Amino acid sequence: MALLELKNVSKHFGAIHALNDVSLSLESGQVVGLMGDNGAGKSTLAKIIAGNFRPSHGSMQMEGRDLSMHRPIEARQHGIEIVHQDLALCDNLSAAANVFLGREIRKGFGPFKILDYATMYRRAGQIFAELRSETRPRDLVRQMSGGQRQAVAIARTRIADARIVVMDEPTAAISVRQVAEVLNLIRLLRDRGIAIVLISHRMPDVFSIADRVVVLRRGRKVADKQVAASSPEEVTGLITGAIEHAL
Amino acid sequence: MEIQFDDEVKRARFPLLAWLTSRQAFWVLLAVCFACVFLSFATSSFATANNIFNVARNFTFVAVVALGMTIVIITGGIDLSVGSVLCLCSMILAVVMHAGYSIEVGMAASLGTALLIGAINGVLIAYLDIPPFVVTLGMLSIARSLAMVASNNTVVFQFGPDHDKLLFLGGGALLFGIANPVIYMLALALVTGFLLHFTRFGRYVFAIGGNEHAAIVTGVPVRRTKVVVYMISALSAGIAGVIETGWLGAVTTNLGSGMELQVIAAAVIGGANLAGGIGTAFGALIGSALIEVIRNSLGLLGISAFWQGTFVGTFIIVAVAFDRIRNFRFPT
Numbered sequence A: 001m002a003l004l005e006l007k008n009v010s011k012h013f014g015a016i017h018a019l020n021d022v023s024l025s026l027e028s029g030q031v032v033g034l035m036g037d038n039g040a041g042k043s044t045l046a047k048i049i050a051g052n053f054r055p056s057h058g059s060m061q062m063e064g065r066d067l068s069m070h071r072p073i074e075a076r077q078h079g080i081e082i083v084h085q086d087l088a089l090c091d092n093l094s095a096a097a098n099v100f101l102g103r104e105i106r107k108g109f110g111p112f113k114i115l116d117y118a119t120m121y122r123r124a125g126q127i128f129a130e131l132r133s134e135t136r137p138r139d140l141v142r143q144m145s146g147g148q149r150q151a152v153a154i155a156r157t158r159i160a161d162a163r164i165v166v167m168d169e170p171t172a173a174i175s176v177r178q179v180a181e182v183l184n185l186i187r188l189l190r191d192r193g194i195a196i197v198l199i200s201h202r203m204p205d206v207f208s209i210a211d212r213v214v215v216l217r218r219g220r221k222v223a224d225k226q227v228a229a230s231s232p233e234e235v236t237g238l239i240t241g242a243i244e245h246a247l
Numbered sequence B: 001m002e003i004q005f006d007d008e009v010k011r012a013r014f015p016l017l018a019w020l021t022s023r024q025a026f027w028v029l030l031a032v033c034f035a036c037v038f039l040s041f042a043t044s045s046f047a048t049a050n051n052i053f054n055v056a057r058n059f060t061f062v063a064v065v066a067l068g069m070t071i072v073i074i075t076g077g078i079d080l081s082v083g084s085v086l087c088l089c090s091m092i093l094a095v096v097m098h099a100g101y102s103i104e105v106g107m108a109a110s111l112g113t114a115l116l117i118g119a120i121n122g123v124l125i126a127y128l129d130i131p132p133f134v135v136t137l138g139m140l141s142i143a144r145s146l147a148m149v150a151s152n153n154t155v156v157f158q159f160g161p162d163h164d165k166l167l168f169l170g171g172g173a174l175l176f177g178i179a180n181p182v183i184y185m186l187a188l189a190l191v192t193g194f195l196l197h198f199t200r201f202g203r204y205v206f207a208i209g210g211n212e213h214a215a216i217v218t219g220v221p222v223r224r225t226k227v228v229v230y231m232i233s234a235l236s237a238g239i240a241g242v243i244e245t246g247w248l249g250a251v252t253t254n255l256g257s258g259m260e261l262q263v264i265a266a267a268v269i270g271g272a273n274l275a276g277g278i279g280t281a282f283g284a285l286i287g288s289a290l291i292e293v294i295r296n297s298l299g300l301l302g303i304s305a306f307w308q309g310t311f312v313g314t315f316i317i318v319a320v321a322f323d324r325i326r327n328f329r330f331p332t
Helices: A042-049 A072-077 A095-099 A117-130 A146-159 A176-191 A203-209 A232-240 B002-011 B015-021 B024-042 B049-074 B082-098 B103-126 B132-151 B160-171 B180-198 B200-210 B212-217 B222-248 B259-269 B281-300 B305-329
Strands: A004-013 A016-026 A031-036 A057-062 A080-083 A106-109 A112-115 A164-168 A195-199 A212-217 A220-226
Touching: A004 A042, A016 A042, A016 A057, A016 A220, A031 A042, A031 A203, A031 A232, A042 A080, A042 A164, A042 A195, A072 A080, A080 A146, A095 A117, A095 A146, A095 B200, A112 B180, A112 B200, A117 A146, A146 A176, A176 A195, A176 A203, A195 A203, A203 A232, A212 A232, A220 A232, B015 B024, B024 B281, B024 B305, B049 B082, B049 B180, B049 B200, B049 B222, B049 B259, B049 B281, B082 B103, B082 B132, B082 B160, B082 B222, B082 B259, B103 B132, B103 B160, B103 B222, B160 B180, B160 B222, B180 B200, B180 B222, B180 B281, B200 B212, B200 B222, B212 B222, B259 B281, B259 B305, B281 B305
Parallel strands: A031 A195, A031 A212, A080 A164, A164 A195
Antiparallel strands: A004 A016, A004 A057, A106 A112, A212 A220
């Protein structure tokens, strides 16, 4: 059974059909590369999975049960995490504070609860070690490299037991060396049985790490196939419309 | 992991010194200390018990409001209404007590008014997305006008049956000859520092100022937090109003006019960053203290009080320029 199944999902914003009749299934421990030109509907699809939007038509099922989400926080409760393109980090806070942002660990009783710095530093340190990142929990994000910042954003998905991680253009704005770092992080998540949706413009990333590639064009799914059975040329053709539909 | 520990050791050879010198409040504290030492030698009247008592008490009103303002500034906002809110709260207290009610009723009415105004500010800013500058500029005008309405623009100096209690509250010295307002200020600074660093609310305040969008997408209740922030700011103005009423023993409708600029100056000199994300409770006190010491020293040195604005303004610019220069030296 698929971990997450989208059935004939559409999303309309007034007269604009951002997403049209898209079906998609995600499996544990699989990386799905989601590709498409600007405006093809990648972000809309990601936001539906992350609970930001509700589909206009169609349904979602998680392990065979109907799933309907109204807010991002509900997606999290179902084990769906998103790593935003801009990473959504606060530069003025420490790595640990960013990892636990919105989900702070506190101690004390009743209304008299204070932040549990020690536990948060320790947990963040464990997660960074697990991700093989040199990021230190107490360092300010302001002082970090692109790769470390990615690690902080990805570490967020590890504090809860995420089962699906949607990554929005994680390699768009970082150096070549750091891209390798990020791809390794994605492999680590995959090896832990997490289903990953990798939204990317970069063909090499998708072909080096994804198991399946899904191509959207003008809100429609035009390809959904094993990476091994496709090629960058074919995907380029699908994205631009030179090839109408994958075989 | 071992690599991490090694780095930790290398980095933290003089952790305390490195931490201190990275704080703007530390440098301002040095400036205050330097000014105090200089004045003790340069004038015969600075280091007298009487003058120290006065200096300490005078800056408390600005400092208490600056504590609330610092929280607002950390979120990246601004509250221009504090001076007027202080006046309105003083006036409500005075009018209610003058009408024969007890001091408890007066304070409840006064601080309740503050919270209500803060809530109005906060809701307009957080839920209707009106810029804080505009909302609080409007409230600056509204609150002062309401103070005039409440008192019919008269001076109130009789506070009913609890008259003496109120005067002791603001003008007395409960502990070791330290003026009561100073004690309130220190207590409120501790509460503010605690709120900012040990509660989830404080964490959200910093997160909103650092990256509001990030705060929203990570599930921080940004709007609710902002409303509370503006309520705290107005409450701090209300508390300062109550104390100042007790100290002055009379309330006029021009009380606290122009105070918002002094308060913002104090917060900024103390290290709060108007772009948001940075600020401390201690900085608010130190910034206020510096302004008061400047004011006091000009008088004692026989320099015309007209120069005060020049000195305070210079300090604002120097404090911020200092921050910039430091960032040039250690680019990140």
